[in-house]
Amino acid sequence: MRPMLLVSAMLLCLGAAQVTARAAAAPPARLDHILLWGRSIDQVTAVMAVKLGFQVRPGRDPGGVANRYIRFADSSFVELLGITRPDPAFDPGMKEDQQALKGDPGSRTFGFRTSSLDAIHRSLQALHYAVTPFFSGPDSAKPGWRLFAFDRAPLSSNTFFIDYAADYAPDQFDPANAGDHRVTREHPNGARELSAIWLVSGDAEADRKQLAKMGFGNAVPVRLPEVGAVGFCVPVGPTALLALQPEGSGIAAETLASGGPRVLGVSFGVADLGRAQRWVERGYERTLATYRGLSGESFLAPTRDDLGLSIEFHAIVPGRAPCAGADVQDGV
Structure with missing residues (x-):
C-alpha cells in the first residue's frame, strides 16, 4: 500500500528481541479500524445511522475527502470516507483506492493497533518487509498517533500498524470529560x-x-x-x-x-x-x-x-x- 493513503486518512481523523528469517513472535496487537468509502459522505452516514443504528461522529473535510467516525467501547472504530467535490485533493494512494473501487462503496484498508510499534517495525524490517518510515499526526504540537505502512502490501488488502498517545482525543472532546467520552461510544443498536x-x-x-x-x-x-x-x-x-x-x-x-x-x-x-x-x-x-x-x-x-x-x-x-x-x- 502506498503510505500516502494512510497518512491522508489518518490526518483526516485525527531492546527489541533478535529476529531471524523465521516467523516473528506474536506481536501484542489488536485490530483497530477499517477505512470505509461511501458513494458520498452523507450516503454512507445515512446507511450506518438510519438503517443500521450506529452513532456517527463528525470529522473533517480538508481537501474534498470528508471523514466521519463510528467509535466503540472497546476503543476500535470505523472511519467513513466520502468525496465532497468534483476535484478532490487525492494523494496517489487515495487515487489508487478509488480506481480499484471504481467509485463504488467499499473498503480495501484496515489497521492493527499496538503499543510495541517500534519493535514490530524493526521485526518486519528484519524479515525483509518493505515497511515505510513512521508518520505522525495530527500535528507536532499535540500528542496524537504514529503509524507505519508498507510500500508493497503483504496481504491481499492494504494494512498498517498504528499507536495512539494516551491523551489523544480524536472526537475533539476534552479527554477529562468521561461522560462525553462514554456517550460517543454508545449506539442505538447496542x-x-x-x-x-x-x-x-x-x-x-x-x-x-x-x-x-x-x-x-x-x-x-x-x-x-x-x-x-x-x-x-x-x-x-x-x-x-x-x-x-x-x-x-x-x-x-x-x-x-x-x-x-x-x-x-x-x-x-x-x-x-x-x-x-x-x-x-x-x-x-x-x-x-x-x-x-x-x-x-x-x-x-x-x-x-x-x-x-x-x-x-x-x-x-x-x-x-x-x-x-x-x-x-x-x-x-
Whole structure:
C-alpha cells in the first residue's frame, strides 16, 4: 500500500528481541479500524445511522475527502470516507483506492493497533518487509498517533500498524470529560465492539502464510456458508482476522469478481442481539434470519449494495476467545 493513503486518512481523523528469517513472535496487537468509502459522505452516514443504528461522529473535510467516525467501547472504530467535490485533493494512494473501487462503496484498508510499534517495525524490517518510515499526526504540537505502512502490501488488502498517545482525543472532546467520552461510544443498536474483519481474495492460504510470518499464527480453518467463503480465522489479540476465499457461488464470489480483493465484511458484538436485529429489519424493511456463526448467535445485515461489504452482528459472549467458535474443516 502506498503510505500516502494512510497518512491522508489518518490526518483526516485525527531492546527489541533478535529476529531471524523465521516467523516473528506474536506481536501484542489488536485490530483497530477499517477505512470505509461511501458513494458520498452523507450516503454512507445515512446507511450506518438510519438503517443500521450506529452513532456517527463528525470529522473533517480538508481537501474534498470528508471523514466521519463510528467509535466503540472497546476503543476500535470505523472511519467513513466520502468525496465532497468534483476535484478532490487525492494523494496517489487515495487515487489508487478509488480506481480499484471504481467509485463504488467499499473498503480495501484496515489497521492493527499496538503499543510495541517500534519493535514490530524493526521485526518486519528484519524479515525483509518493505515497511515505510513512521508518520505522525495530527500535528507536532499535540500528542496524537504514529503509524507505519508498507510500500508493497503483504496481504491481499492494504494494512498498517498504528499507536495512539494516551491523551489523544480524536472526537475533539476534552479527554477529562468521561461522560462525553462514554456517550460517543454508545449506539442505538447496542454495538460495543469490532470483533472481526473479513478479507477476501483468490488465495486465503497466501494471506495465512503472510500473517504467520508477521507473527499472527494459530490460524484455524473456517467455513462461512452465509457468504459462500472458506479460509482461516486468525486471532489478533481479542479480535479475529478472517482470511477467506470464495467457495462456490455467493457473496464472496460476487464481491471478488466485481471488485477484487478487499474487506469482505466486519463483525460487531452487540449487547442485545434482538434489538440490533429489529433495528436493521426496520431499516431494510425485511426479515432477517439468525445463524450460529464464529462468534455465536449472529445475523447478517444486507449491506453489500449500500456499503460494498457485509456487516455481521453477534451477541457478545463474555470471555469468549477469538476464533473459539470456528468449525474446523479438514483440507481447507
